Amino acid sequence: MDPDNKTVRHLEPAKTLGERIRRMRFTLARRASQLVVLGLFFGTARWGWEIGGKPILSGDLSASRILETLPLADPLALLERLAAGVMPSAAALTGAAIVLALYGALGARIFCGWVCPMNIVVDAAQWLRRKLGLSADLVRLSRKTRYVVLAGVLLASATTGSAAFEFLSPQAMLWRDLVWGTGLSALTSALAVFAIELVLMRDGWCGHLCPLGAFWGCVGHVQKRPLLKLAFERASCTRCGDCLQVCPERQIIRFKTLEAIGRVPSAECIGCGRCIAVCPENALRFTLCTKAQPAAQADQRNPDAR
Ligand code: SF4
Ligand code: SF4
Incomplete structure (x- = not known):
């Protein structure tokens, strides 16, 4: 029984295929979204996919163009270049502003859960870890470590005069090799992140180390009211803790906070929907x-700002 004397229940295993699919709906949708983005880059780069004679999605995760018209750019890569003393082009500035506005409005870390190709690797490692019953707690770090890594990346860009994380980013390596097939770096970077997740540290890369996730977390802390909200219904919750077990950002599920604001704080939530499914x-x-x-009320009650 929980403090409100509600009976604590847990989900029974799904009995039908339909129920199983229903529970996996967010995972399936995220996989589709990740694969569509990757597929559009791949098809454009390797098979020359076009619409009206214009490449559908050219470039890479740092800077791309839709139909040779709409620029998109990674705002962190832009920041790194600025720190390195490189003046960005007008297209890069516009592209970064579009991406920032899009994820800022939707929910900043939606990128991590729905677009980043490394999420597929991490989810695969988590699945295997659960199957093998591994605890993956050999290394313990604060979740704030990623913000230190982010600061380090910008400092390294400033001191080396080049965009530091772009060269070393496992997700950029993975993306480049998946699209261009240029070598073994994709396998190496994916295996490294997979091993961290499987053996060393639960939520190791995305939840503790990735500076890109940290960057979007910072955006989320600034944009306090994204369009997409993960609503919490206090009256129904029995505090069974099942959502905590599956959340890759467990620090955001604090029941007193959830009860106070009626939603999950959005800044570090990747919008994966696993908590809903379980x-x-x-x-x-x-x-x-x-x-x-009202702004004053939002500031007072929104823990994202703290
Ligand atoms: S919100 Fe979390 S703790 Fe509450 S009933 Fe649902 S799974 Fe259990
Ligand atoms: S709160 Fe829910 S949607 Fe957000 S990261 Fe955790 S499990 Fe995913």
Whole structure:
């Protein structure tokens, strides 16, 4: 029983294929989103996919163009170049502003859960870790380590005069080799992240070390009211803790906070939907944030700002 004397239940294993698919709906949708982005880059680069004679999605994860018209750019890569003293082009500035506005509005770390190719590797390692019953707690670090890594990346860019993380980023290596097939670095980077996740540290790369995730976390701390909200229903929750077990950013599920603000703090949430899938009481759900909250009230009650 929980403090409110509610009976604690857990989800029974899915009995039908339909129920199984329903529970996996967010994972399936995320996989589709990640593969569509990767597929559009791949098809454009390798098979010359075009619409009206214009490449569908050219470039890479740092800077790309849709139909040779709409620029998209990674705002962290832009920051690194600025730190390195390189003046960005107008297209890079516009592209970064578009990407920033898009993820800022939706939920900053949606990129991590729905676009970044490394998420597929991490999810695979987590699945195997659960199957093997491994604890992966050989290394313990604070979740804030990634913000230190982010600062280090910008410092390294400033001192070396080049975008430091772009050269070393495992996800960029993975992306380059998946799209261009240029060598073994994809395998090496993916295996390294896989091994960290499987053996050394649960949520090791994405939850503790990745400076790109940290960057989007910073954006999330600034943008306090994204469009996509993970609503929490206090009356239904029995505090069974199943959502905590599956959340890759467990530090954001603090029940007193959830009860106070009626939602999961958004800054570090990757929007993976796993908590929704395992909740036996349907106490969590994605909704669109439509009501404006008075700024003073939002600041006072929003733990993302702290
Ligand atoms: S929100 Fe979390 S703790 Fe509450 S009932 Fe759902 S899974 Fe259990
Ligand atoms: S709170 Fe839910 S949606 Fe957000 S990261 Fe955790 S499991 Fe995923």
